[in-house]
Amino acid sequence: MKNDDFELFGSKEKIESTQFGRRDFFKLAGGGLFVLFSVGDLFTLQQRRRRGYPEDFNAYLKIGEDGRVTCFCGKIEMGQGVYTSFAQMLAEELDVPLSSVDMILGDTDLCPYDSGTFGSRSTKYFGPPLRQAASEARGVLFRMAAEHLQTPLDNLTIQDGVISDKTNPTKKVSYGQLTKGKKIERHLGTKPPIKHYSKHTISGKATDRLDGREKVTGEAKFAIDIRLPGMLFARILRPPAHGAKLKSVDFSGTKKIAGIQVIQDKDMVAVLHKHRDIADRALKEIKTDYEMPGFKIDNTNIFEHLKSSASEGNIDSESGNVDEGKKLAIINIEKTYFNHYVAHAPSENHTAAAVIEGDKATVWASTQSPFRAQGEAARAIGFPTEKVRVITPYVGCGFGGKNSGRQVGEAARLAQLAGKPVQVAWSRKEEFFYDTFRPAAVIDIRSGLNSSNEIVYWEYHNYYAGNRSSQPFYNIPHYKVLSYGGWVGGGGGSPHPFGTGAWRGPGSNTNVFAMESHVDIMAFECGMDPLSFRMKNLTDKRMQRVLTAAAEKFGVSFTKAPSGKGFGIACTDYLGTYLATMAEVHVNEDNGEIRVERLVCAQDTGELINPEGVRMQIEGCLTMGLGYCLTEEIHFQGGQIKDENFDTYEIPRFSWLPKIETVLVDNPEMPPQGCGEPAITSMGAVIANAVHDAVGVRMLMLPMTPARIKNALRAKKSI
Amino acid sequence: MEKTINFRLNGNAVRLTTSSDRMLLWILRSDLSFTGTKYSCGEGFCGACTVLVNHEPVLSCQYPIQEVEGKDVLTIEGLQKNGALHPIQEAFLKHNALQCGFCTPGMILGAYSLLKKNPQPTTKDIFTSMEGNLCRCGAYQRIIQAIHTASQMMRGQAS
Numbered sequence: 001m002k003n004d005d006f007e008l009f010g011s012k013e014k015i016e017s018t019q020f021g022r023r024d025f026f027k028l029a030g031g032g033l034f035v036l037f038s039v040g041d042l043f044t045l046q047q048r049r050r051r052g053y054p055e056d057f058n059a060y061l062k063i064g065e066d067g068r069v070t071c072f073c074g075k076i077e078m079g080q081g082v083y084t085s086f087a088q089m090l091a092e093e094l095d096v097p098l099s100s101v102d103m104i105l106g107d108t109d110l111c112p113y114d115s116g117t118f119g120s121r122s123t124k125y126f127g128p129p130l131r132q133a134a135s136e137a138r139g140v141l142f143r144m145a146a147e148h149l150q151t152p153l154d155n156l157t158i159q160d161g162v163i164s165d166k167t168n169p170t171k172k173v174s175y176g177q178l179t180k181g182k183k184i185e186r187h188l189g190t191k192p193p194i195k196h197y198s199k200h201t202i203s204g205k206a207t208d209r210l211d212g213r214e215k216v217t218g219e220a221k222f223a224i225d226i227r228l229p230g231m232l233f234a235r236i237l238r239p240p241a242h243g244a245k246l247k248s249v250d251f252s253g254t255k256k257i258a259g260i261q262v263i264q265d266k267d268m269v270a271v272l273h274k275h276r277d278i279a280d281r282a283l284k285e286i287k288t289d290y291e292m293p294g295f296k297i298d299n300t301n302i303f304e305h306l307k308s309s310a311s312e313g314n315i316d317s318e319s320g321n322v323d324e325g326k327k328l329a330i331i332n333i334e335k336t337y338f339n340h341y342v343a344h345a346p347s348e349n350h351t352a353a354a355v356i357e358g359d360k361a362t363v364w365a366s367t368q369s370p371f372r373a374q375g376e377a378a379r380a381i382g383f384p385t386e387k388v389r390v391i392t393p394y395v396g397c398g399f400g401g402k403n404s405g406r407q408v409g410e411a412a413r414l415a416q417l418a419g420k421p422v423q424v425a426w427s428r429k430e431e432f433f434y435d436t437f438r439p440a441a442v443i444d445i446r447s448g449l450n451s452s453n454e455i456v457y458w459e460y461h462n463y464y465a466g467n468r469s470s471q472p473f474y475n476i477p478h479y480k481v482l483s484y485g486g487w488v489g490g491g492g493g494s495p496h497p498f499g500t501g502a503w504r505g506p507g508s509n510t511n512v513f514a515m516e517s518h519v520d521i522m523a524f525e526c527g528m529d530p531l532s533f534r535m536k537n538l539t540d541k542r543m544q545r546v547l548t549a550a551a552e553k554f555g556v557s558f559t560k561a562p563s564g565k566g567f568g569i570a571c572t573d574y575l576g577t578y579l580a581t582m583a584e585v586h587v588n589e590d591n592g593e594i595r596v597e598r599l600v601c602a603q604d605t606g607e608l609i610n611p612e613g614v615r616m617q618i619e620g621c622l623t624m625g626l627g628y629c630l631t632e633e634i635h636f637q638g639g640q641i642k643d644e645n646f647d648t649y650e651i652p653r654f655s656w657l658p659k660i661e662t663v664l665v666d667n668p669e670m671p672p673q674g675c676g677e678p679a680i681t682s683m684g685a686v687i688a689n690a691v692h693d694a695v696g697v698r699m700l701m702l703p704m705t706p707a708r709i710k711n712a713l714r715a716k717k718s719i
Numbered sequence: 720m721e722k723t724i725n726f727r728l729n730g731n732a733v734r735l736t737t738s739s740d741r742m743l744l745w746i747l748r749s750d751l752s753f754t755g756t757k758y759s760c761g762e763g764f765c766g767a768c769t770v771l772v773n774h775e776p777v778l779s780c781q782y783p784i785q786e787v788e789g790k791d792v793l794t795i796e797g798l799q800k801n802g803a804l805h806p807i808q809e810a811f812l813k814h815n816a817l818q819c820g821f822c823t824p825g826m827i828l829g830a831y832s833l834l835k836k837n838p839q840p841t842t843k844d845i846f847t848s849m850e851g852n853l854c855r856c857g858a859y860q861r862i863i864q865a866i867h868t869a870s871q872m873m874r875g876q877a878s
Binding site for chain 1: 738741742744745748749750752754755756757758759760761762764765767794795796798799804808811812813815817818819820821822823824827845846847849850852853854855856857858859860861862863
């Protein structure tokens with residue numbers, strides 16, 4: 001990399017001869033941006049390729065001659081709303097109207113390096129450097145204005161990107177007039193502070209989605225909508241099962257289809273056509289013979305398999321001495337919790353469109369990690385990383401499933417082999433096949449209560465869920481939390497017969513289901529109602545506040561379960577975001593169906609950037625979470641994925657919708673926390689707890705399908 | 720078998736010669752580059768490819784092109800009139816009734832068809848009519864609010 005940097009940035013002549021040269025950069029940047037790029041920008045370019053967020057504010061923003069401000073951000077927009085909230089943060093600190101901000105997201109040539117959009121980290125981690133950059137730019141612009149207007153700095157004020165003299169308002173100059181569209185070369189010796197939230201007029205205000213209009217008119221482009229001159233649509237031959245080996249392939253039927261190009265290169269077999277559906281047809285005509293793998297694992301024995309595959313555990317958190325705690329207990333409870341594999345099932349399947357022009361490749365990708373995709377594409381075609389540009393249009397859902405994706409390398413490789421632009425858009429079947437599922441997981445919990453109904457010990461064994469949110473937040477003097485393998489799996493050494501990975505709220509969905517179910521069981525065993533029991537065992541003020549706020553909105557009093565009313569509670573701390581969810585469910589004892597009637601979620605997200613956006617994320621989390629509670633489970637036999645579409649893999653529909661109410665718990669003193677994932681992690685426990693309150697059965701496995709509910713009801717009756 | 724097919728797309732005459740058993744979705748997205756209509760499940764289970772043919776909602780991924788002969792096809796691109804958004808589009812914006820936006824064109828056309836037939840639907844009517852349109856982001860509650868608002872706006876316009 002060092003040599004590449006030198007080559008690329010070492011001298012003007014060499015720069016002019018690369019794709020990063022001025023002329024090309026103008027073309028790439030398009031529109032009013034081009035004047036901002038000059039040879040003087042090289043420092044910024046070099047910075048951009050380094051890990052970590054750059055110091056230079058020019059990496060984050062450009063002010064056009066017309067006063068429009070462009071924000072550059074390596075994150076992507078997949079529905080979570082950063083397109084709007086980052087624009088708010090930038091507009092606020094820079095003192096420009098929100099409508100003057102244009103967003104460029106996930107473009108590896110234009111945006112500062114970013115590791116990817118996941119973990120509810122965008123606002124929390126990109127927000128501070130963005131605010132700092134805007135604040136410094138504003139400070140520099142004020143100094144430029146003071147010189148331009150020949151006015152003391154203290155006399156200046158700003159409104160909507162126009163700086164004026166308080167003592168003589170006719171003396172004024174706009175940002176655009178000051179910069180004339182050029183890069184701001186000046187910097188401040190000390191970074192100015194960002195605004196206090198009490199001064200905010202844009203950030204912190206409920207704001208409608210800035211990407212809304214494009215999305216309701218059909219103008220919004222996703223990777224799957226990219227159309228390039230001469231582009232071919234590729235369909236790739238896939239094995240019938242993970243681990244299957246191709247023995248023979250016959251293209252004789254395929255080649256009869258007019259216009260079909262067949263590519264066979266090492267492990268890659270693909271058919272390409274200018275129309276996607278004709279390529280689909282050609283793929284069906286390929287005759288193949290596979291050697292099938294001998295895996296014996298399926299849905300019925302996966303949990304035994306996972307436990308028997310586990311190696312020595314790692315201690316994730318520990319306090320006191322569990323053996324001492326056991327001596328204090330008068331009630332001991334031991335339970336095991338399970339969840340099955342769950343698919344991301346994004347609305348837009350994994351897609352990439354690639355074109356290679358000379359020594360430069362450009363890939364439009366449906367990805368959560370443009371810079372990782374850039375590396376993957378470069379490796380696939382043997383290009384230096386900087387010769388690949390990844391552009392991320394709007395992404396049709398991610399949920400962690402698009403942190404990685406082989407489609408990027410596939411599209412780049414096929415574009416290279418075909419000598420034409422190529423789009424690879426997975427079918428729904430491919431999406432299910434290559435998904436990195438939320439792992440099946442097992443959690444063993446042992447805990448005990450003393451005579452005062454206090455939790456005195458907690459022993460937690462986590463098999464393959466991943467350890468996020470597994471640290472107890474109740475007052476427990478003696479606890480030990482161990483994990484045996486994380487959420488990433490697949491390939492050599494993994495117990496999973498296919499890929500597993502991060503799924504919206506990774507680790508936490510399973511952990512909160514187990515922990516908060518177990519807490520409910522403890523409340524039941526000691527004869528307390530589930531809210532009082534939680535309050536009694538908590539001293540964390542933020543958790544108490546979200547529980548109180550949710551309970552006020554929910555407006556019913558909890559009594560010892562099972563009350564027959566179907567009320568449930570779950571609360572959690574997801575990487576600093578606190579929330580409590582309460583549910584009301586009805587269980588049909590005849591057919592085993594759970595109907596979720598109402599959900600209330602109170603969330604403390606710290607300082608809010610876009611309260612409307614936070615509400616949207618909570619609502620989306622709760623709605624999507626219904627799926628993994630009630631129906632979502634991947635059926636498989638060895639490496640063969642039996643679910644191929646939404647006929648057997650059921651995701652939430654309109655008719656499932658409960659009444660959803662959100663409470664935003666005010667906490668502006670705390671820096672902004674994440675909101676894309678936290679609320680979904682409460683769903684397993686809140687529904688399981690409500691089911692117990694409704695009909696007195698304790699569901700220990702997700703999803704709680706009608707068959708499992710009926711089995712549990714039968715087992716209860718037979719006691 | 721190749722066939723010449725004539726239909727109207729968003730009010731404009733289209734004539735094309737192609738294999739008659741191809742599906743409307745691919746003619747729109749691939750041959751005509753009308754990419755507002757989305758491919759998602761490809762088998763008629765998700766509603767993302769919903770368009771209207773003679774005012775009836777159809778799953779374009781399952782709808783053979785030869786069936787559109789002489790008919791009117793309406794896609795999301797045809798909903799604006801002279802640059803002005805349709806009330807349903809306005810209502811979706813008002814309620815932020817979308818997240819990633821991928822299912823949105825299908826949702827809006829589904830709602831359009833519902834409101835044509837039933838100008839004042841109950842929430843239950845919306846459940847029934849829209850059940851085949853999936854939103855993985857979980858924006859259903861806001862979509863329902865948007866349809867109610869659009870219903871009011873459209874009836875207000877009509878009176």
